[in-house]
Amino acid sequence: MGLIGLVRRFADLKGDERGYYLRRFVDLQLHARPGFSQFGEDASVAAFLRNVGRACHFYLDIGANHPVRHSNTWLFYRDGASGLVVEANPMLARRLRRRRPRDTVVNVGVLPEGSGTMELQIMDFDGLSTMSPEWGERVASTGMARAQRRVTVPVIGINDLLRQHVSSKPVDFASIDIEGLDFDVLSAWDFDAFRPFLLCAETTEANAAEYRREERVYGLMKSRGYEPLFETFANTIFIDRR
Numbered sequence: 100m101g102l103i104g105l106v107r108r109f110a111d112l113k114g115d116e117r118g119y120y121l122r123r124f125v126d127l128q129l130h131a132r133p134g135f136s137q138f139g140e141d142a143s144v145a146a147f148l149r150n151v152g153r154a155c156h157f158y159l160d161i162g163a164n165h166p167v168r169h170s171n172t173w174l175f176y177r178d179g180a181s182g183l184v185v186e187a188n189p190m191l192a193r194r195l196r197r198r199r200p201r202d203t204v205v206n207v208g209v210l211p212e213g214s215g216t217m218e219l220q221i222m223d224f225d226g227l228s229t230m231s232p233e234w235g236e237r238v239a240s241t242g243m244a245r246a247q248r249r250v251t252v253p254v255i256g257i258n259d260l261l262r263q264h265v266s267s268k269p270v271d272f273a274s275i276d277i278e279g280l281d282f283d284v285l286s287a288w289d290f291d292a293f294r295p296f297l298l299c300a301e302t303t304e305a306n307a308a309e310y311r312r313e314e315r316v317y318g319l320m321k322s323r324g325y326e327p328l329f330e331t332f333a334n335t336i337f338i339d340r341r
Contacts, residue, residue, distance in 0.1 A: 211287035231279030
């Protein structure tokens with residue numbers, strides 16, 4: 100199809116469809132990619148939701164990190180959605196509040212259960228910051244990152260967090276990335292009470308020496324009524340099949 104044909108098709112689109120494709124075009128021109136996630140998770144989720152006639156109105160982002168860069172939820176925020184954004188690093192939480200005022204930003208670390216405070220290791224690659232001493236040692240031993248400093252942060256159990264800030268809201272998309280604690284938190288998650296339609300979880304362990312899938316996560320999510328929808332280099336998007 101030629102340029103004139105494309106322009107005519109674009110002109111025939113309804114207003115919301117025209118806006119959707121215009122934003123995708125701008126993303127491709129400015130960022131050379133259709134989204135903001137590290138491995139394309141957000142663009143794939145957006146395309147899937149569109150194909151099944153569903154929008155992302157409310158999301159949950161646990162371990163959000165940067166407001167935009169490598170974010171699994173910024174695309175949806177930029178397109179009008181909002182949600183609960185959880186980040187343990189106080190500096191990043193402040194950035195999230197400034198850049199994403201519609202979101203509820205909670206500056207806590209997330210555990211399977213309990214409350215209080217814990218030490219957060221802030222790594223020189225902040226996407227690998229962790230509250231797990233074992234994870235911190237593993238990351239340092241592989242040369243992927245090393246701790247720059249340590250801060251004490253408040254912590255909360257996953258279901259207490261969800262009861263306080265999600266309650267009965269339907270969650271269209273959830274993303275969890277809390278280095279070293281993902282499986283334990285997912286294991287404690289009350290999926291009978293809080294069931295995201297789609298959930299993105301890290302299912303890969305990769306370093307200079309190896310690349311392997313974390314099979315425990317697949318088995319856990321299957322037992323909760325979810326199945327894999329698609330995979331990227333690091334993550335798997337699971338869909339609720341109950």
